[in-house]
Ligand SMILES: [Zn+2]
């Protein structure tokens with residue numbers, strides 16, 4: 001009975017996602033833009049780039065995300081975990097989910113920066129500016145691959161309360177907004193715990209010395225462990241972003 005109620009609730013939730021996402025977008029637009037204007041790391045021509053990025057967001061949300069999810073359903077089914085694992089306290093399962101999914105995402109991201117898969121990641125790196133909405137791009141190939149660790153680790157969250165769905169949606173949205181935020185916030189202490197805006201800005205830098213570094217998405221520990229860490233304290237904020245080439249939009253979006 002309990003399981004039935006949960007699945008009924010979960011199947012009802014996605015219909016509300018568009019409405020909630022719209023309201024959330026309004027808040028992000030007002031609050032995050034105001035926050036960035038207080039102490040911007042770089043000049044950003046907001047009026048010029050916002051329409052472009054809203055279009056990219058719509059293509060991502062209504063084109064890339066469903067397509068990647070469709071392909072993922074073909075290539076991977078979430079593993080079924082033994083009951084004794086699913087009986088662990090929810091906080092432990094959430095913590096494990098975050099750590100394992102983020103570790104997987106680090107390695108997918110690292111693969112995307114290799115010669116063979118770089119084309120799948122160019123769209124994300126194509127903006128020549130950095131602010132909260134600049135990171136909204138992810139190609140079909142990128143998202144298909146990046147979803148896999150979340151699907152695998154998601155098995156830990158089976159039989160979780162309904163709000164887990166919303167919590168993950170919010171976490172993913174704010175994580176992406178925060179890491180691209182147009183500010184040079186951060187300090188070494190914090191950067192042992194979470195990826196800060198300046199930490200991720202270095203990842204987008206077009207300086208060859210910065211290529212393929214600071215790849216972590218949420219936990220910087222992976223960069224420390226696997227040798228891809230650049231200390232933001234040793235890098236100036238005058239960074240240049242972009243991929244330095246022009247690629248047809250359709251190829252960027254598909255990632256081929
Ligand atoms: Zn990257």
Ligand SMILES: [Zn+2]
Pocket residue numbers: 124135180200204
């Ligand atoms: Zn990024």
